[in-house]
Amino acid sequence: MILVPITYKGGVFRHDEILDLIEDVGGYIIQKHMIAQEVVLQALVPKDDIDTLKKVSRPLAGEVIPAPLVGTEIAVVSMSVEIHHLPHASCDIAEYLRTAGAKTNMVGLARGFGKRIGLLSDEERDIINEHDLAIYLFGNFETCIKEKMPTFRRGIKVPFIVCGGPSKEALKKIIDPPAAGYIGGMGRFMHRTKEPHEIAMLDEIVAEVSRIIDQKRAMIAKDPLSVTPARLMDIILENVPDIHEVTSPVPVVVQMDGLRVKLPYDPFAKEIKNIEVESGIRIVDICDIHPSRMRDYILLKVKPFSETGMLV
Amino acid sequence: MSTLEYFEVDSTEPVGGQLYRRIASTVITDHNLLKVLERLRIFIDPAIPIFIAVGVTRTVPRTxxxxxxxxxxxxxxxxxxxxxxxxxxxxxxxxxxxxxxxxxxxxxxxxxxxxxxxxxxxxxxxxxxxxxDPSEGLYKDLIYSMQVICPEGYKVKKQNFNNGRFWFVASENTLPEDVSSLVTEQFEIMGAAS
CATH class of the missing domain: 3.30.70 (Alpha-Beta Plaits)
Known part of the structure; x- marks a missing residue:
């Protein structure tokens, strides 16, 4: 069954019918936002049932939009949390990626500024590595990006995209070994992105992120995961009642190859490890469970089929 | 930025310089300094690295x-x-x-x-x-806006405001004891352009 990432936008009225339909056809709701009278759902729906969903949502004035980044967690790395880098461009990019379905986290580095003095701490490195992809937001000068790049890529295992003021070609030229993706003309700026060419640039970022995510999906497909992270999310939501007490808007974050459960590690990890996914198969049999460096959350990474010999 | 008599952002990297021109223009507008500033010149060399801003204000309001x-x-x-x-x-x-x-x-x-x-x-x-004394607030506003325009890593700063002329120099490395030659050079370029 091929699951397609989509965003559903519609009114609150009878939206429970949409929720039921997605669950009935075997889809998963990754995020649900209720904004005033509007409901925004980010979901994974079986490819064959997209038309049914569109048909059912039509009388409710609902809209089904493909959202390529649903089910991914992306780190938007800002060089600092000073006025120089926030809210533009960091927030603009993070927010735009959310419209494409991604769960974005802003990682504001403590000492990221400066070409010689810029640093990446081990905690920051580990947090970035917990994501599916990282976007580095650098400044406007080639000299600085070139000099600070080795510091910022040390120990980073996830693919990363470099955003900077110089053109894409210039970035490609100065970064060696190459990064996963490049966005030129998007360095430091202090105004809101609202002009058409700036929006086009944000679209370009979404396209670049989608391209890399698709590559990663293709890699995963070669050695499939023992369980779909979205299914694992449903199992945890069903079996751990405390997760419903979490006030965070997304208590369980779906990643491409795992989950972030926003419960403290010590009291809950054991309970989660022993949950049965199917008869005789517990979560611990098909996942690596670690304490996350982000607060004291729990991080689950699903083992591939080649390691477990199981497809649940 | 039409109300400024002279406004120039110069850099050894032309692309970066253009982008910094936009940053400077946004910051000056946001901080309501358009009416106060008459001339402004910024020079950035990221290789050294150094950031020099020199400028002239309009008549400073009296007490x-x-x-x-x-x-x-x-x-x-x-x-x-x-x-x-x-x-x-x-x-x-x-x-x-x-x-x-x-x-x-x-x-x-x-x-x-x-x-x-x-x-x-x-x-x-x-x-x-x-x-x-409005000039006191003006001085603070001017220097603050220069700090915002300047790349964040440039933590070593020197500034001066005297008789309607001001300068701000910043770098990531230590600055020379006497920066007057750097500042004078920029004032001269600005003066020659008028």
């Missing part, structure tokens, strides 16, 4: 006195101030309390202040009492 913001009337030992501009009212009250004591300063309504004094009210010289 604000009581007569600038209030109508003053005298009645024997009583002074009545009718406030026309509330901007500096808090400062004014502070000065009056300090000068005449809280017991002698009364504010019956928002726009009226009454002061009881011991001698002849007309000879008190209250009209010329200095309430605020």
């Amino acid at each position: 604000i006195t009581v007569s600038d913001l209030a109508g003053v009337t005298f009645d024997e030992q009583k002074i009545t101030l009718s406030i026309a501009d509330e901007t500096y009212l808090a400062n004014l009250l502070q000065f009056l309390w300090k000068e005449y004591g809280k017991d002698h300063v009364n504010q019956p309504d928002r726009f009226t202040i009454e002061v009881q004094i011991s001698g002849d009210a007309a000879e008190s010289g209250i009209e010329d009492l200095a309430v605020a």
Whole structure:
């Protein structure tokens, strides 16, 4: 069954019918936002049932939009949390990626500024590595990006995209070994992105992120995961009642190859490890469970089929 | 940025320089400094690295006195101030309390202040009492905006504001003891362009 990432936008009225339909056809709701009278759902729906969903949502004035980044967690790395880098461009990019379905986290580095003095701490490195992809937001000068790049890529295992003021070609030229993706003309700026060419640039970022995510999906497909992270999310939501007490808007974050459960590690990890996914198969049999460096959350990474010999 | 007589951002990296021009323009507009600035030149060399901003302000506003913001009337030992501009009212009250004591300063309504004094009210010289010095705030605003424009890693800074001319130099490394030659060079380029 091929699951397609989509965003559903519609009114609150009878939206429970949409929720039921997605669950009935075997889809998963990754995020649900209720904004005033509007409901925004980010979901994974079986490819064959997209038309049914569109048909059912039509009388409710609902809209089904493909959202390529649903089910991914992306780190938007800002060089600092000073006025120089926030809210533009960091927030603009993070927010735009959310419209494409991604769960974005802003990682504001403590000492990221400066070409010689810029640093990446081990905690920051580990947090970035917990994501599916990282976007580095650098400044406007080639000299600085070139000099600070080795510091910022040390120990980073996830693919990363470099955003900077110089053109894409210039970035490609100065970064060696190459990064996963490049966005030129998007360095430091202090105004809101609202002009058409700036929006086009944000679209370009979404396209670049989608391209890399698709590559990663293709890699995963070669050695499939023992369980779909979205299914694992449903199992945890069903079996751990405390997760419903979490006030965070997304208590369980779906990643491409795992989950972030926003419960403290010590009291809950054991309970989660022993949950049965199917008869005789517990979560611990098909996942690596670690304490996350982000607060004291729990991080689950699903083992591939080649390691477990199981497809649940 | 049309109201600036001269505005130039120069850099050894032209692309970066253009982008910094946009940053400078946004920051100056956001901080409401367009009316104050007459000329501004910024030079950035990321290889050294150094950031130099030099500029000239328009006529610096003079010290604000009581007569600038209030109508003053005298009645024997009583002074009545009718406030026309509330901007500096808090400062004014502070000065009056300090000068005449809280017991002698009364504010019956928002726009009226009454002061009881011991001698002849007309000879008190209250009209010329200095309430605020706008140039002090202007200097802070100017230097703050230069810090915002300047790349964040440039933590070593030196600045000066004198007689309507100001400069701001920043770098990631230590700055030379005397930066006057760097600043003079930029002032000269700016002067030659006029």
